[in-house]
Amino acid sequence: MTNAIRMRQVWTIARLQLTRVFFSKRSFWVYLLALFPSVIFLGHGVEVKWKRERWGAQKTESGILQSIRRGDTDGEVLQKAGMPITDFRSGAFRRRREIGGENEEREIERRYMMFFDGTNRWDLRFENGILQSKRSRPLNDFDEDRQIFAGVFQYFYLRLAIFFGCLGIFMNLFRGEMMDKTLHFWFLIPARREVLLAGKYLAGLIASVLIFGTGAALSFALMLWPQDPAQLSAFWQVEGAVHLFWYAAAAGLACAGYGSVFLASGLLLRNPILPAVVILLWESINGILPTLLQKLSVLYYVQALCPTPPPVNANAPLLVRLLSAPAEPPAAVVSVLGVMAVTAVVLWISSKAVRRLEINYGVE
Amino acid sequence: MSTTTPEVEFDDVSKFYGEVLGVNRVTLRIPPGITSLVGPNGSGKTTLMNLMAGLIHADRGALSVRGFSPREPEQLMRVLGYATQYDAAPRGTTGMDFVTTGLMLAGFPAGEARERAVKALERVRMQEAASRKVASYSKGMRQRIRLAQAIAHDPEVLVLDEPLNGLDPLVRAETIALFREFAAMGRHVILSSHVLQEVDILSDQVILIANGMIIAEGQIRSVREEIHEHPSQYLVRCRDASRVASLLFELDHITQVQIQDDRHGLLVMTRNRREFSRALTRVSLAGHLVESVVPADENMGALYEYLIGGDR
Numbered sequence: 001m002t003n004a005i006r007m008r009q010v011w012t013i014a015r016l017q018l019t020r021v022f023f024s025k026r027s028f029w030v031y032l033l034a035l036f037p038s039v040i041f042l043g044h045g046v047e048v049k050w051k052r053e054r055w056g057a058q059k060t061e062s063g064i065l066q067s068i069r070r071g072d073t074d075g076e077v078l079q080k081a082g083m084p085i086t087d088f089r090s091g092a093f094r095r096r097r098e099i100g101g102e103n104e105e106r107e108i109e110r111r112y113m114m115f116f117d118g119t120n121r122w123d124l125r126f127e128n129g130i131l132q133s134k135r136s137r138p139l140n141d142f143d144e145d146r147q148i149f150a151g152v153f154q155y156f157y158l159r160l161a162i163f164f165g166c167l168g169i170f171m172n173l174f175r176g177e178m179m180d181k182t183l184h185f186w187f188l189i190p191a192r193r194e195v196l197l198a199g200k201y202l203a204g205l206i207a208s209v210l211i212f213g214t215g216a217a218l219s220f221a222l223m224l225w226p227q228d229p230a231q232l233s234a235f236w237q238v239e240g241a242v243h244l245f246w247y248a249a250a251a252g253l254a255c256a257g258y259g260s261v262f263l264a265s266g267l268l269l270r271n272p273i274l275p276a277v278v279i280l281l282w283e284s285i286n287g288i289l290p291t292l293l294q295k296l297s298v299l300y301y302v303q304a305l306c307p308t309p310p311p312v313n314a315n316a317p318l319l320v321r322l323l324s325a326p327a328e329p330p331a332a333v334v335s336v337l338g339v340m341a342v343t344a345v346v347l348w349i350s351s352k353a354v355r356r357l358e359i360n361y362g363v364e
Numbered sequence: 365m366s367t368t369t370p371e372v373e374f375d376d377v378s379k380f381y382g383e384v385l386g387v388n389r390v391t392l393r394i395p396p397g398i399t400s401l402v403g404p405n406g407s408g409k410t411t412l413m414n415l416m417a418g419l420i421h422a423d424r425g426a427l428s429v430r431g432f433s434p435r436e437p438e439q440l441m442r443v444l445g446y447a448t449q450y451d452a453a454p455r456g457t458t459g460m461d462f463v464t465t466g467l468m469l470a471g472f473p474a475g476e477a478r479e480r481a482v483k484a485l486e487r488v489r490m491q492e493a494a495s496r497k498v499a500s501y502s503k504g505m506r507q508r509i510r511l512a513q514a515i516a517h518d519p520e521v522l523v524l525d526e527p528l529n530g531l532d533p534l535v536r537a538e539t540i541a542l543f544r545e546f547a548a549m550g551r552h553v554i555l556s557s558h559v560l561q562e563v564d565i566l567s568d569q570v571i572l573i574a575n576g577m578i579i580a581e582g583q584i585r586s587v588r589e590e591i592h593e594h595p596s597q598y599l600v601r602c603r604d605a606s607r608v609a610s611l612l613f614e615l616d617h618i619t620q621v622q623i624q625d626d627r628h629g630l631l632v633m634t635r636n637r638r639e640f641s642r643a644l645t646r647v648s649l650a651g652h653l654v655e656s657v658v659p660a661d662e663n664m665g666a667l668y669e670y671l672i673g674g675d676r
Contacts, residue, residue, distance in 0.1 A: 005471050012468055020454055185452030187419055189469040190441035190517075355435075359419040360381065361450065 009191045013199025014206065021169055021207040026176065030168050033161040034215030037152045041222035048140045048226035055085050055116035055139075062117040065136070068124070072131045074111055077124065084113035084124075119228075142231045149223045150308035153216060153247060158254050158302055159283065162212050166258035167276050169208050173200040174357070175266035181361045193354045201263055201347065208255035216251045220244060243307040246332075250305040253339040257298030260346040267353040291328070301338040304329035370430055371395055372416060372521065372552060377425035379411055386411040387576040389425070394554060397568035398547045401556040402664060404672060408576040409556040410449070413523050416554070417446040429521055430552075441470070445514035446523040451506055453498035459485065459509045460494040466513045484516035485509075487542060489535060503530035511539070515546075522546055524555040528562055540566050560664035570664065572671050579671045588662045594670045595619045595633040597660035598640065603653050605630050611650070615643055631660060 021027060060081045068077055078084075090110040097104050111126040120136045177183040186196050224232060232240075265275035283299045294300045330338065372394040379386035387408040401409040414420045415427060418434030427433075432440040453462040463484055467477035485491045488508040493501065498509060507530050514522060522543075528536050543553045543566060557563050563570060570587065572579040580587045588596070602608050609621045609630055617636035624630065634640040648654050661670075 009469065009471060016454075016465060016469070023456075181450045182452045182454070184419055184448055184450060185466075186469075187437065188417060188441060188446050188448075189466065190438055190471065191469065192436075192438045195438075356421070358421060359414065 006192070006195050009189075009195050010199045010202060013186070013191070013196060014202040017173065017200050017203035018207060021172075021203055024172070024176075026168060026172055027207075030165045030211060033165050034211045035218070036161070037156060038215060038218040038222055040152070041149070041219050041225075044145075045222050045226040051116075051139060052226075055121070056118060058083065058085055058116065059118045060115045060122075062120070065115055065117055065122045068131065068134060070131050070134065074113070074126050074129045074131070077113065077131060081115055084115050086112070086114040088112045140226055140228075142227050142235070145223050145227070146308055147311045149220060150306060151310040152219065153250075154303060154306055154310040157212065157216055157251065158299060158306075161215070162208070162251065162254045163258055163280065163283070164276075165212060166204075166208055166255060167262050167272060170201075170204045170259045170262035171266040171272045173204055173263060173266060174354070175270070175272065178359075178361065184359045187359060193357070194351045197263075197347070197351055197354045201259065201350075204259050204263065205256055208259055209252050212251050212255060213248055216247055217244070220247060239307070246305050246307045249336070250302045253305070253336065254298060254302045256343050257302065257339045260343040260350070261298065264346050264350040264353065267350055267357060294328075295338065296342070298339060298342060301330065301335040301342070304335045305332055370550070372427075372429050372554065374412075374415075374427045375425050377415065377422045377427050379415060379420060380423055385576045386420075387415070387573075390576075390578055391425075392571065392578060392581060394552065394571070395569070396547065396550045396552050398543055398553045398555070398566050400563040400567040400570045400664075401554065401573060402560065402563055402570055402668060403573035403579075407573045409573060410525055411576070412571075412573070413446070413525055413554065413556065416521075416523055417444060419446075419448075442517070443520040444523060445517065445519035445521070447507075447510040447514040447525065447527055449525045449529075451498065451510070453509070455499065457498050458495050459490055459498055459501070459505075459512070462498055462509060463513050463516050467516050470517050472517070480516050480518075481512075484512040487515065488512045489538065504532060504535065507531060508535065508539075515542075519551075521552040521554065524553070526557060527555050528557060528559060536562075560668055563664040567664075570667070572667065574672045580667070584664065584667065585659075585662050587667055588659075589637070591667070591670050592635075594661070594666075595635050596637050596640070597666075598632045598634070599656075599658045599660045600630040600632055600644070601628060601655040601657075602630070603628065603655075608647055608652050608654070611647055611652075612643060615639070618643075 064081050068080060088111070090112075092107050092109040095106055095108050097106070108127050109129075111129070113124045113126070115122040115124070116139070117136075120138050122134065122136045124131055125133045174183065177186070186200075187193075189196070191199075224235075227235075261279060262272075262275070265272065265279075269275055283297055286294055286297045286299050289297075329335075372392070374390045374392040377390045378388050385408075390408075390412065401412060403409050411420065415422055416429055416434060418437050418440060421435065429440055430443055432443060434440055457465070460478075460481055463481040464474075464477045467480050468474060472480065482491070482494075485494045488511050490505065490508050490512055493505060498506065501509060507527065511524070511527060514524065528539060531539060540562070543555070546553050547568065564584065567584065569581065569583050571581045572587070580590065582590075600608065605623050605627050609623055612618050612630070612632060613621050617634050617639045618632060619635060620631075620633040622631040632640070644654055644657060660666075
């Protein structure tokens with residue numbers, strides 16, 4: 001049999017398997033995982049757009065808002081700036097203060113006003129009708145949104161969604177069929193077991209890359225959707241395409257790496273829980289492992305490809321900070337070759353396992 | 365198709381499932397023709413078939429199917445078709461798609477795969493149900509669609525696990541005719557069956573298996589001849605049954621003679637078939653008309669009872 005025929009067999013197997021992967025009931029939660037962040041970014045985008053439109057109808061000139069000073073009365077502010085977008089009064093309360101060794105008790109009534117100048121929201125706080133503080137911040141911060149996307153991509157997509165999605169997709173390629181008592185169908189075709197493995201892996205890879213690539217791209221697009229057109233244009237001219245490419249590459253390589261690992265797990269082990277927990281733990285502590293061990297991880301390589309570092313909360317507990325801290329990133333080319341090397345080694349182990357694999361439905 | 369050895373050979377093959385014995389030290393040579401594997405549940409019939417198809421691997425020994433190792437499915441599955449007892453059709457697949465898919469995976473181009481699928485479906489009389497989903501099929505139809513998939517690539521060796529289960533009498537007869545047609549072309553049809561009457565009718569040779577061990581193999585008659593512990597039974601039809609009975613009963617090798625109710629038949633048990641044959645010649649020469657002599661225990665039922673006993 002020629003290699004051309006074997007390649008055709010690989011593609012035929014992949015094509016048939018793809019239908020099973022995409023339309024399997026087991027895949028439903030994989031779609032949920034992939035699309036979950038898109039829902040969040042969509043919600044955020046709708047909120048920003050809605051506020052911009054609604055508040056924009058009642059906007060106040062930026063210059064007027066800048067001219068308002070601490071100590072102005074609420075009446076003066078209303079006279080200068082017009083009707084605020086929100087105007088809220090808290091109930092009166094008593095505050096006791098020690099001034100010069102004497103206790104002074106005052107009744108305080110607070111009032112909050114919010115104005116919008118078309119780009120920034122202005123929050124004004126009054127006490128007993130006198131302006132105490134004024135703060136402005138953009139309705140939407142592009143840099144902050146990109147950081148949030150980076151966080152969602154690295155903490156949710158890479159560590160959870162793609163990880164568990166690949167677990168569901170690739171584990172089922174062999175173990176799921178063993179449980180359904182349908183694996184013998186594939187073993188009875190005139191094809192090498194390695195060809196079968198390649199076809200099934202290809203199907204899993206195409207499916208996972210499409211599902212999670214689409215999910216990540218959709219989230220990225222929805223993150224960009226409410227941004228200021230001028231900022232967006234500048235972003236695309238400078239780094240937008242490069243960011244998108246590296247996010248896509250990271251998602252694709254994560255699918256390839258985790259896919260190979262879970263394919264092998266499905267061939268070597270009956271219970272998917274055990275390898276999932278062990279691998280998840282291994283990947284989670286990657287940042288605090290010795291340098292040599294860090295390299296035996298998919299996350300180590302793919303995290304390094306992400307163009308924006310994820311936000312790190314300095315107030316988070318030490319353990320959380322340690323677990324979320326990425327390892328010292330290798331060069332991009334090392335990352336790509338690293339994942340490919342890990343994948344190749346794991347697939348080679350899988351090819352040995354699939355040759356030994358037996359149909360024994362009785363023990364499943 | 366080049367085949368070096370037109371036989372299925374097991375050489376000292378053993379298979380264990382952990383601590384549980386599958387088959388033990390099986391040495392067999394199965395020639396072309398229809399071969400039935402007969403034995404109680406759990407005796408090792410399916411294990412033997414799975415070993416032939418490479419679905420499981422022997423722990424020791426070697427086996428080959430027409431010269432091909434079961435560890436090389438790329439070659440083996442071109443000459444072997446296996447209808448297991450399990451459905452393998454994906455959800456939502458029609459009968460036609462199921463058979464065509466198998467052929468496309470075997471490397472046939474789409475057009476040829478479809479043509480072959482149509483032929484195979486016609487041979488098992490499933491052409492009318494071909495466009496229906498496999499999930500909606502009855503047990504018998506599922507049996508036939510598995511058979512269609514097994515024969516679609518025109519294999520040299522057909523391995524069938526309980527292929528007649530669930531078939532109605534007409535389809536059963538047609539399926540047996542299909543097996544005979546395959547066997548007549550010098551191919552192997554290796555099947556397991558619980559229905560011993562059917563095994564009698566269709567088998568060129570039988571393999572009796574119990575507790576993972578081969579108890580007997582060969583043509584039913586040859587196997588029966590090897591069983592010396594049980595006297596051979598014959599039904600003799602003749603006019604004067606009482607007289608013939610008294611003549612036969614005088615012989616040492618005759619252990620029992622029963623006269624049938626119509627007084628024209630005898631059930632004779634003998635320990636020496638050759639001597640019995642000579643005795644019947646002498647009886648005929650003495651003027652007693654012997655109309656027919658038929659072996660009464662050269663069938664699977666008797667062999668099963670003698671060699672295995674107990675539940676089937």
